[in-house]
Amino acid sequence: xxxxxxxxxxxxxxxxxxxxxxxxxxxxxxxxxxxxxxxxxxxxxxxxxxxxxxxxxxxxxxxxxxxxxxxxxxxxxxxxxxxxxxxxxxxxxxxxxxxxxxxxxxxxxxxxxxxxxxxxxxxxxxxxxxxxxxxxxxxxxxxxxxxxxxxxxxxxxxxxxxxxxxxxxxxxxxxxxxxxxxxxxxxxxxxxxxxxxxxxxxxxxxxxxxxxxxxxxxxxxxxxxxxxxxxxxxx
Amino acid sequence: xxxxxxxxxxxxxxxxxxxxxxxxxxxxxxxxxxxxxxxxxxxxxxxxxxxxxxxxxxxxxxxxxxxxxxxxxxxxxxxxxxxxxxxxxxxxxxxxxxxxxxxxxxxxxxxxxxxxxxxxxxxxxxxxxxxxxxxxxxxxxxxxxxxxxxxxxxxxxxxxxxxxxxxxxxxxxxxxxxxxxxxxxxxxxxxxxxxxxxxxxxxxxxxxxxxxxxxxxx
Numbered sequence: 001x002x003x004x005x006x007x008x009x010x011x012x013x014x015x016x017x018x019x020x021x022x023x024x025x026x027x028x029x030x031x032x033x034x035x036x037x038x039x040x041x042x043x044x045x046x047x048x049x050x051x052x053x054x055x056x057x058x059x060x061x062x063x064x065x066x067x068x069x070x071x072x073x074x075x076x077x078x079x080x081x082x083x084x085x086x087x088x089x090x091x092x093x094x095x096x097x098x099x100x101x102x103x104x105x106x107x108x109x110x111x112x113x114x115x116x117x118x119x120x121x122x123x124x125x126x127x128x129x130x131x132x133x134x135x136x137x138x139x140x141x142x143x144x145x146x147x148x149x150x151x152x153x154x155x156x157x158x159x160x161x162x163x164x165x166x167x168x169x170x171x172x173x174x175x176x177x178x179x180x181x182x183x184x185x186x187x188x189x190x191x192x193x194x195x196x197x198x199x200x201x202x203x204x205x206x207x208x209x210x211x212x213x214x215x216x217x218x219x220x221x222x223x224x225x226x227x228x229x230x231x232x233x234x235x
Numbered sequence: 236x237x238x239x240x241x242x243x244x245x246x247x248x249x250x251x252x253x254x255x256x257x258x259x260x261x262x263x264x265x266x267x268x269x270x271x272x273x274x275x276x277x278x279x280x281x282x283x284x285x286x287x288x289x290x291x292x293x294x295x296x297x298x299x300x301x302x303x304x305x306x307x308x309x310x311x312x313x314x315x316x317x318x319x320x321x322x323x324x325x326x327x328x329x330x331x332x333x334x335x336x337x338x339x340x341x342x343x344x345x346x347x348x349x350x351x352x353x354x355x356x357x358x359x360x361x362x363x364x365x366x367x368x369x370x371x372x373x374x375x376x377x378x379x380x381x382x383x384x385x386x387x388x389x390x391x392x393x394x395x396x397x398x399x400x401x402x403x404x405x406x407x408x409x410x411x412x413x414x415x416x417x418x419x420x421x422x423x424x425x426x427x428x429x430x431x432x433x434x435x436x437x438x439x440x441x442x443x444x445x446x447x448x449x450x451x452x453x
Contacts, residue, residue, distance in 0.1 A: 028320065106326075109325060230283075
């Protein structure tokens with residue numbers, strides 16, 4: 001019994017570690033188009049909540065969470081071929097160049113970091129080798145699925161961490177852009193929990209063939225952001 | 236250090252202290268000696284510095300290929316990007332290392348920040364911190380992690396010291412005290428005065444007096 005308790009605590013700490021914005025993946029440097037939106041519209045805290053909810057429903061849920069779920073299952077089954085297929089889908093569905101390359105860079109750094117302490121390195125190493133040989137890219141949600149599987153974090157929890165991490169990164173960007181003050185940011189994170197939960201449950205078990213994203217307005221904003229001469233964030 | 240790791244110099248300092256201009260002085264001198272450098276420029280609110288260096292050093296003077304100057308946006312957190320979470324910079328460094336193995340060194344410019352800036356040792360092998368005289372001659376003795384811990388302290392804009400009441404002898408004396416006699420160099424990055432001393436430190440302390448890779452091959 002003592003061993004089981006220790007195991008549960010061990011996994012819980014891994015969950016906290018991966019959910020921590022201190023975890024080094026470089027995502028603090030992205031605003032997901034929020035900075036460009038601020039240029040064309042005076043934003044209020046309620047707009048930030050809607051911005052995140054739209055992203056969760058239309059992009060991060062059906063695209064990133066689905067990719068994560070499939071990557072996690074491939075890692076668990078040690079099926080490198082299906083992992084590479086998921087990587088390919090998650091990479092090519094990203095329409096905007098700068099977020100696509102930022103996702104690849106963050107994913108690769110995540111794998112490198114986790115490989116220094118994970119006990120289950122086989123699939124991590126196989127996936128990294130596939131990246132080195134050009135068979136895969138290391139795009140972030142897929143790397144996140146491999147990393148969390150390697151750390152024995154349950155799949156649904158991995159989905160929650162991914163979507164929570166996205167939410168916190170947008171709130172962090174909004175704070176630094178001066179749209180929110182710090183209490184408002186925490187209130188939004190608290191209130192947005194049902195949207196995170198629903199998005200995970202709806203998307204994490206879907207097959208990779210059903211991956212999708214549709215937010216053309218946000219895509220156009222991100223394209224504009226790429227071209228901005230003065231900006232704090234990666235698009 | 237892994238054999239494929241290209242020596243990396245981190246250059247940090249407050250906004251307007253002359254980080255970009257120092258690089259614009261360093262690269263031509265190193266280039267004349269046969270050393271090839273890549274540049275990563277972190278900027279807090281734009282990629283203006285990277286674009287300026289690309290235009291000045293690559294497009295107009297042909298000292299390096301244009302794709303060897305890379306701008307990185309830092310999300311408003313310049314110190315995070317080079318210290319707490321250098322992931323994006325490391326990723327760009329690794330891309331440079333894999334695509335341009337012939338480079339002799341990589342210069343990583345931090346976004347302008349406060350006096351506590353330092354570089355993660357995982358990112359930079361050698362740390363140059365640059366301040367200028369306009370903050371007054373009290374600057375070194377007020378300390379700060381950047382001033383205290385850097386491998387080379389560069390004090391810029393010495394030409395205007397008399398006009399802002401900064402005594403360079405006091406700055407030199409205090410720098411020796413707070414830095415435990417680690418080197419300090421006084422420069423005027425606009426004219427290039429004193430930059431040769433910076434180059435000497437780079438060649439001796441970073442490149443260990445190794446000849447340029449291009450010369451070794453030939």
